[in-house]
Amino acid sequence: MNADAAPPARLARTPSWLISTAAAHGHRLVTDGFAAAGARGYHYRLLAALDEYGPSSQADLGRRTGIDRSDVVAALNELAAKDLIDRSPDPADRRRNVITLTPAGARHLNELENVLAGIQDELLAPLAPAERDQLIALLARLVDHHAR
Amino acid sequence: MNADAAPPARLARTPSWLISTAAAHGHRLVTDGFAAAGARGYHYRLLAALDEYGPSSQADLGRRTGIDRSDVVAALNELAAKDLIDRSPDPADRRRNVITLTPAGARHLNELENVLAGIQDELLAPLAPAERDQLIALLARLVDHHAR
DNA sequence: ATTGTTATGTTGGTCATCCCAACATTGGCC
DNA sequence: GGCCAATGTTGGGATGACCAACATAACAAT
Numbered sequence: 001m002n003a004d005a006a007p008p009a010r011l012a013r014t015p016s017w018l019i020s021t022a023a024a025h026g027h028r029l030v031t032d033g034f035a036a037a038g039a040r041g042y043h044y045r046l047l048a049a050l051d052e053y054g055p056s057s058q059a060d061l062g063r064r065t066g067i068d069r070s071d072v073v074a075a076l077n078e079l080a081a082k083d084l085i086d087r088s089p090d091p092a093d094r095r096r097n098v099i100t101l102t103p104a105g106a107r108h109l110n111e112l113e114n115v116l117a118g119i120q121d122e123l124l125a126p127l128a129p130a131e132r133d134q135l136i137a138l139l140a141r142l143v144d145h146h147a148r
Numbered sequence: 149m150n151a152d153a154a155p156p157a158r159l160a161r162t163p164s165w166l167i168s169t170a171a172a173h174g175h176r177l178v179t180d181g182f183a184a185a186g187a188r189g190y191h192y193r194l195l196a197a198l199d200e201y202g203p204s205s206q207a208d209l210g211r212r213t214g215i216d217r218s219d220v221v222a223a224l225n226e227l228a229a230k231d232l233i234d235r236s237p238d239p240a241d242r243r244r245n246v247i248t249l250t251p252a253g254a255r256h257l258n259e260l261e262n263v264l265a266g267i268q269d270e271l272l273a274p275l276a277p278a279e280r281d282q283l284i285a286l287l288a289r290l291v292d293h294h295a296r
Numbered sequence: 297a298t299t300g301t302t303a304t305g306t307t308g309g310t311c312a313t314c315c316c317a318a319c320a321t322t323g324g325c326c
Numbered sequence: 327g328g329c330c331a332a333t334g335t336t337g338g339g340a341t342g343a344c345c346a347a348c349a350t351a352a353c354a355a356t
Binding site: 013014015016018019020021022023024025026027029030116119120123124125126127131132134135136138139140141142143144145146 | 161162163164166167168169170171172173174175177178264267268271272273274275279280282283284286287288289290291292293294
């Protein structure tokens with residue numbers, strides 16, 4: 001976003017615009033932070049899912065992270081090229097690959113976690129702690145509702 | 149987003165994730181709604197800016213809507229092809245074009261406003277009126293702060 | 297057990313939003 | 327008059343989200 005001049009007033013109070021503008025700011029912070037660490041959003045999501053659920057198939061990773069199967073393939077290729085994950089065929093189901101987090105992957109995930117933590121502070125800077133909780137709770141209800 | 153299975157827990161309470169997920173839902177609603185009306189986000193933003201500020205140069209439109217100059221060109225080409233805007237050289241400054249909303253463009257803007265209004269309700273459905281105001285106020289503070 | 301259906305990984309696209317670099321033309325400033 | 331800034335335009339590229347098709351393999355039903 002440029003934002004040298006004022007946006008149309010009708011937009012400035014439209015919830016969907018506020019949300020997407022706030023998201024754009026957050027997205028920029030996250031993208032820049034991750035880029036500095038040599039990663040992007042898909043990488044973090046996949047590494048976090050692997051850390052939380054342990055070795056998984058690609059399809060499971062896709063379902064858990066909300067990333068399309070085909071995009072999972074591409075992102076895992078990139079992660080595998082950096083030895084952050086290991087991809088090997090599943091002996092129990094030969095359609096599947098078992099994706100495992102490598103030690104290097106775990107370290108990288110840790111780094112991304114730190115980046116992300118710093119960004120939350122920056123993003124929520126203008127809000128007091130109680131207000132942050134409020135915002136988080138309201139957004140969580142929105143997200144829950146639409147996740148059906 | 150797919151969301152068949154649960155996302156990593158560490159994400160589910162991360163503000164930047166909540167905001168971008170909420171934005172993704174809103175974005176999908178808006179995109180689908182606009183697509184049904186034959187438009188996309190850039191078109192609405194430009195038409196709304198034209199309606200609010202009157203005839204403008206492309207550079208001004210870009211600054212007001214936060215759309216890059218180069219993307220303004222493309223979007224205006226599309227709007228002009230449908231006769232929703234008029235593009236003519238500015239006699240007072242021959243570098244500029246004067247972009248004007250046509251009657252058809254104003255009608256189309258109206259249609260998009262209606263679509264958008266319906267979407268706000270859908271997006272905020274799980275929140276009571278007072279909570280909606282709260283959310284809007286909090287987001288507005290976030291956006292103001294980061295717009296510097 | 298053969299048949300039909302579903303799941304998986306993969307390839308190869310599309311689309312929208314955002315962003316950047318370069319260029320020629322034109323205005324304005326000194 | 328000469329330098330710098332603004333403008334419209336072209337042509338990229340990155341990211342995130344999504345879709346269609348396909349071969350292989352597992353599974354279900356009869």
